[in-house]
Amino acid sequence: MLGSLRSFIKMVPTLKLNNNVDFPVLGLGSSQAKNGEMEKAVKEAIDIGYRHFDTAFIYGNEHEIGAAVRAKIEEGVVKREDIFITNKLWITFLRPDLVIPACRRSLQAMGLEYMDMYLVHFPISLKDGDDLWPRDENGKFIPSESDYVETWKQMEECVRLGLTKSIGISNFNTEQIERLLANATIKPVVNQVECHPYFNQSKLKAFCKQRDIVITAYAPFGRPGSKAPTMKQGVLSLLEDPVLLEMATKYNKTIAQIILRYLVQHGVVPIPKSSNPNRMKENIDIFDFQLESEDVAVLAALRSWNRLNILMDVKNYPFNIEF
Numbered sequence: 001m002l003g004s005l006r007s008f009i010k011m012v013p014t015l016k017l018n019n020n021v022d023f024p025v026l027g028l029g030s031s032q033a034k035n036g037e038m039e040k041a042v043k044e045a046i047d048i049g050y051r052h053f054d055t056a057f058i059y060g061n062e063h064e065i066g067a068a069v070r071a072k073i074e075e076g077v078v079k080r081e082d083i084f085i086t087n088k089l090w091i092t093f094l095r096p097d098l099v100i101p102a103c104r105r106s107l108q109a110m111g112l113e114y115m116d117m118y119l120v121h122f123p124i125s126l127k128d129g130d131d132l133w134p135r136d137e138n139g140k141f142i143p144s145e146s147d148y149v150e151t152w153k154q155m156e157e158c159v160r161l162g163l164t165k166s167i168g169i170s171n172f173n174t175e176q177i178e179r180l181l182a183n184a185t186i187k188p189v190v191n192q193v194e195c196h197p198y199f200n201q202s203k204l205k206a207f208c209k210q211r212d213i214v215i216t217a218y219a220p221f222g223r224p225g226s227k228a229p230t231m232k233q234g235v236l237s238l239l240e241d242p243v244l245l246e247m248a249t250k251y252n253k254t255i256a257q258i259i260l261r262y263l264v265q266h267g268v269v270p271i272p273k274s275s276n277p278n279r280m281k282e283n284i285d286i287f288d289f290q291l292e293s294e295d296v297a298v299l300a301a302l303r304s305w306n307r308l309n310i311l312m313d314v315k316n317y318p319f320n321i322e323f
């Protein structure tokens with residue numbers, strides 16, 4: 001049984017990003033939460049020991065994450081520099097002149113002077129502006145001509161202006177990363193992508209590692225209950241997998257803990273979403289054991305599924321090549 005919040009405080013180790021910034025190796029995700037859910041969750045998470053929080057303009061909860069962090073700073077529980085906040089530029093703001101205003105708008109929503117990491121949420125670009133899912137009369141997404149290479153120059157400007165300490169990318173494939181690196185002054189520090197034992201990303205991981213780019217793993221549990229259109233029919237939830245269950249019994253841990261440990265042991269930074277204090281405690285309690293290499297090999301060979309992501313027929317859609 002896990003203890004009360006006060007007696008249960010876990011600290012998360014950090015790794016060094018390619019710009020020498022410390023990055024906690026586990027964070028708290030926040031997408032698809034109900035209104036008001038994440039403010040409470042982030043306060044509880046800080047008490048438990050979480051220091052790394054993931055949000056995005058599109059999640060509509062930046063203000064909650066910011067309010068929770070500010071409250072805990074005011075309470076004297078943490079200082080701003082103890083906290084690592086990732087936010088993301090939405091795909092309707094990739095046009096260069098929109099990037100800095102979007103970053104400032106997110107900072108204003110959070111009530112913070114800077115973010116720790118700002119990511120380009122997707123390499124694709126839709127019609128610029130505040131309609132976040134612009135579609136034409138036939139329901140087709142309306143593209144924009146904005147190109148992520150030009151966007152990136154303004155992301156770099158966000159660093160120079162002190163609006164964010166680090167910049168990175170999300171959902172970029174290897175060709176897009178190569179093209180970005182060829183044109184960048186500041187290298188992305190992370191690529192945030194779907195990553196879990198059913199979708200290991202081993203090739204993308206190796207590619208990014210060679211370029212000193214850390215993989216942040218979203219949907220580390222495969223987003224249980226997801227009805228994503230690309231998922232294979234009849235696939236078990238990762239959290240019910242019999243192989244993982246056997247391993248969990250062996251280590252006296254839960255399946256969720258085995259998955260997170262597996263990712264962390266590979267230098268991948270998972271950001272499981274939870275707003276349930278017991279599950280938040282469970283997910284952070286992974287730093288007192290090590291998976292043996294034979295078990296790592298079993299996890300690496302687990303069956304795979306298709307991506308969770310929605311399919312889009314637009315320029316720069318990243319998932320038309322393998323990785």
Ligand SMILES: NC(=O)c1ccc[n+]([C@@H]2O[C@H](COP(=O)([O-])OP(=O)(O)OC[C@H]3O[C@@H](n4cnc5c(N)ncnc54)[C@H](OP(=O)(O)O)[C@@H]3O)[C@@H](O)[C@H]2O)c1
Pocket residue numbers: 028029030031032054055121170171192193217218219220221222223224239256271272273274275276279280282283
């Ligand atoms: N960059 C991108 O394009 C992108 C895309 C998707 C997600 N993300 C980020 O990655 C984060 C994580 O991904 P996700 O939220 O899609 O999926 P996920 O973390 O795989 O799954 C979240 C779900 O798992 C449940 N859960 C959490 N811990 C659990 C445990 N120990 N046992 C059983 N169930 C547990 C949560 O419910 P409770 O809250 O009730 O515990 C929640 O319903 C997101 O929240 C977001 O911040 C980024």
